[in-house]
Amino acid sequence: MIKQPLPRIDQDETLQKLLLPFCRLKKGEIWEDALGIHKVGCLDAVNNKDINKLFERKKAVLAIHDPPYNFVAFKERELKEFINWCKTWVKNSYNILKPNSSLYIWLGADQKFHFQPLPQFIQMMSETEFNSRSFITMRNQRGYGTQKNWMSVRQELLYYIKGNPKFYVEAEYTDIPKVLKGYYKTVKGEKTDNPGRSKSKFIRAGNVWVDVQQIFYRMEENVNGCYAQKPIKSIIRIIEASSKQGELITDIFSHSGATLISAELKNRKCYTIDIDPVFCEITIRRLERLRKQGKTGWQNSNPFADEIKKSRKIKSYLKQYYNLIYD
Numbered sequence: 001m002i003k004q005p006l007p008r009i010d011q012d013e014t015l016q017k018l019l020l021p022f023c024r025l026k027k028g029e030i031w032e033d034a035l036g037i038h039k040v041g042c043l044d045a046v047n048n049k050d051i052n053k054l055f056e057r058k059k060a061v062l063a064i065h066d067p068p069y070n071f072v073a074f075k076e077r078e079l080k081e082f083i084n085w086c087k088t089w090v091k092n093s094y095n096i097l098k099p100n101s102s103l104y105i106w107l108g109a110d111q112k113f114h115f116q117p118l119p120q121f122i123q124m125m126s127e128t129e130f131n132s133r134s135f136i137t138m139r140n141q142r143g144y145g146t147q148k149n150w151m152s153v154r155q156e157l158l159y160y161i162k163g164n165p166k167f168y169v170e171a172e173y174t175d176i177p178k179v180l181k182g183y184y185k186t187v188k189g190e191k192t193d194n195p196g197r198s199k200s201k202f203i204r205a206g207n208v209w210v211d212v213q214q215i216f217y218r219m220e221e222n223v224n225g226c227y228a229q230k231p232i233k234s235i236i237r238i239i240e241a242s243s244k245q246g247e248l249i250t251d252i253f254s255h256s257g258a259t260l261i262s263a264e265l266k267n268r269k270c271y272t273i274d275i276d277p278v279f280c281e282i283t284i285r286r287l288e289r290l291r292k293q294g295k296t297g298w299q300n301s302n303p304f305a306d307e308i309k310k311s312r313k314i315k316s317y318l319k320q321y322y323n324l325i326y327d
């Protein structure tokens with residue numbers, strides 16, 4: 001049972017308006033971390049002035065982006081328009097990345113509509129300066145069952161590079177013990193184990209990740225009110241494979257702040273933005289909570305629980321529309 005639940009904030013304009021007074025950023029503003037490490041901007045990913053304002057000529061070594069790709073979020077926007085929109089933020093990303101850097105993009109594929117927008121997005125990327133490097137699939141355990149189709153459990157993650165960035169392969173090992181000793185090789189006509197191939201006792205993640213748990217309400221890192229939270233474990237894997245400690249990374253669709261939190265945990269700097277002041281506030285509060293209480297999320301509570309408890313108006317709204325009781 002969630003004690004202090006919060007419904008999806010992005011789908012409820014009234015709730016969003018009720019939470020706005022508790023948000024410290026207005027559109028166009030940037031919050032700078034008191035320790036001078038991270039930045040959170042209430043900015044637009046397709047506005048290059050916004051992006052330049054955030055970066056002030058600094059460049060990142062890694063970008064991890066998770067655009068809103070479901071068409072409900074886009075108010076039924078045409079696919080072509082969506083791809084053009086993506087083209088613009090991809091270009092903005094290119095400009096804030098170092099000459100040798102990595103770009104990861106979480107993307108969905110609608111199996112009822114020819115897997116869009118995945119093929120169109122990949123086609124668009126082929127016309128940019130980025131080169132493709134890997135097409136990762138993460139097992140998304142929250143998949144919905146159906147009697148008429150394979151259960152949908154995949155989450156796509158595209159990996160592109162600019163120039164020739166470093167890839168830190170050690171980071172790519174899972175905590176899954178290796179059952180087989182190694183690959184077979186033939187020595188003087190005899191098939192033998194080849195344990196020298198890798199000294200690790202654990203298997204590599206490869207481009208199919210089956211060891212990352214999708215977020216759900218019983219996990220500490222859960223952020224109620226967010227709808228598209230990516231697991232910290234997956235982002236840490238990306239960060240450790242494609243950046244070093246102290247380096248600057250970025251995410252221009254922050255939402256729950258998962259990239260910034262992962263950066264903080266792994267001693268990277270993170271400049272992140274969200275167009276929505278509520279998600280900027282959640283990102284900032286999540287960092288503050290991590291620093292003060294060592295917690296990565298809210299599990300059974302939510303980022304605005306204290307304010308909601310004090311507000312009769314929000315409490316009665318949540319009760320009336322969602323039958324949620326706050327005491």
Ligand SMILES: C[S@@+](CC[C@H](N)C(=O)[O-])C[C@H]1O[C@@H](n2cnc3c(N)ncnc32)[C@H](O)[C@@H]1O
Nearest residue numbers: 044045066228229230253255256258274275276
């Ligand atoms: C799919 S969510 C990202 C989830 C995130 N990776 C996480 O783990 O929490 C997309 C986010 O992009 C934000 N967004 C939508 N359009 C944007 C834009 N033009 N510029 C910046 N952020 C935008 C939305 O408000 C939403 O919070």
